[in-house]
Amino acid sequence: MSVITDDKFVFQASGAMEREDLFPIREVSRLTGVNPVTLRAWERRYGLIQPTRTDSGHRLYSLGDIEKVRSILAWIERGVAVSKVSKILARTDSVKSVSPLIPSSRIRSDYAQWQQQVADAIGDFDDMGLDRIYGQIFSSYAVPIVFQNILMPLWRQLLQRQQEFGQTSEWLFYDGFLRSRVAQRLLLKRDSPSRRLLVTAIAGQCRELELLVTALFLSKADVGIRLLTVGQPFDELTLVCQKVKPVALVLMSNHAPGAELPKRLNKLAMSLDCPLMLAGDASDLMQDCLAGSSIGCLGNEGTVMSQRLRQLLAGSLDT
Secondary structure, three states: OEEEOOOOEEEOOOOOOOHHHOEEHHHHHHHHOOOHHHHHHHHHOOOOOOOEEOOOOOEEEOHHHHHHHHHHHHHHHOOOOHHHHHHHHHHHHHOOOOOOOOOHHHHHHHHHHHHHHHHHHHHOOOHHHHHHHHHHHHOOOOHHHHHHHHHHHHHHHHHHHHHHHOOOHHHHHHHHHHHHHHHHHHHHOOOOOOOEEEEEEOOOOOOHHHHHHHHHHHHHHOOEEEEOOOOOOHHHHHHHHHHHOOOEEEEEOOOOOOOOHHHHHHHHHHHOOOOEEEEOHHHHHOOOOOOOOOOEEEEOOHHHHHHHHHHHHHOOOOO
16 A cells, blocks of 8 residues: 655555544645545545444544545546446455455555565666565566556556656656566567567557566466557558567557547457457456457456456357
8 A cells, every 4th residue: 555745655554444544635635636625525425435434423534545536647647437437446355355364454565575575676766676675576466466456556646756756767667667677578478470460559558568568477377478569540450460460469558448449449340350359457447348340359457367368269158
C-alpha cells in the first residue's frame, strides 16, 4: 500500500486495521487531488467508496479506499464515465482473489516492503541495487504477481507524480530499467515459427512498457512472441499478418474505446486469416459490445490473459 507525501513515496504495510490507519476526508482529498464534494458524490450516487463512520457521522477512509480513489481517477482519465467505473472495478476485483490460506493483509504487507526497497533504489538512482532487488523479487513470486502487484503499481505512481509535479527523472530511470529487463525476458522466449503470436498496440493507447509486459504475460501460453513496436499503423496490420502468418493477432489497449473502434476491429477481423484478440483494459470495457463477434477478449490480468489465449487457440472458449 502506498501514500504519496509532499516529498517522497511512503509504503505502509497493511496489517489489522487500526484507528491511525484511517484518514479524514480532507486528508484523502489532499492525497488524491479529489475534492470532498466529489468523494461524497462517488459514495452516495455510485457506491464506489464505502468509508467507515465515526459516532458523530464523520467519514474515515482506509488505505484501501485511497487506492480505490486513485483507480477511479485512472479510469476516468482514460475516458471511462464514472457511472461505469463500478462495474469495471468489480471485474478487476473478481480476478484478484488470493489464497484463503494466507491473509490478504500479510500479502499486501510483503508487496509493500518490496515496493519500498524498489522505491529507495530508484530514489538513489542505484541501478545495481535495483537489479539486485529485481532478481530477489522474482525468486519469491510468479511473473504476473511481480509485475501486477509490485513493479507496475509503483511505475504508475511515479508516472502520476511526474504528471502532477513535473518530477520526471525517477520515472524515466525506472521505466528504462523495466523496459530493458522485460525485453531481455522476451528474447529468452524462443520464437517458434509454428506457433507465433503477433502482438502490438493500438496506436496511442498504451506505453511501450505496458505492451512489453502484456507480451510477456502472453508468452506463458507456450507460443512464440513476435512483437511490433508501439506506433504500428492499424491499417497495415492485415499486410503484416499475411507476411508473418501468426496463429493469432493480439491488439493491446489501455484506453477507453472510441465509438468507431468496434467497427474497425470487426473490419480488421474479417480481413485476417488468423484470429483477432484484444488485451488490456479496453478488452474488459468492450466485452459487451464485442459479444457474438469473432474477436476474443483476453482481459487485463496476466494469468487470465494466458489462460484465455490457450483456450481460444484450442477452440475451447467462445469469443
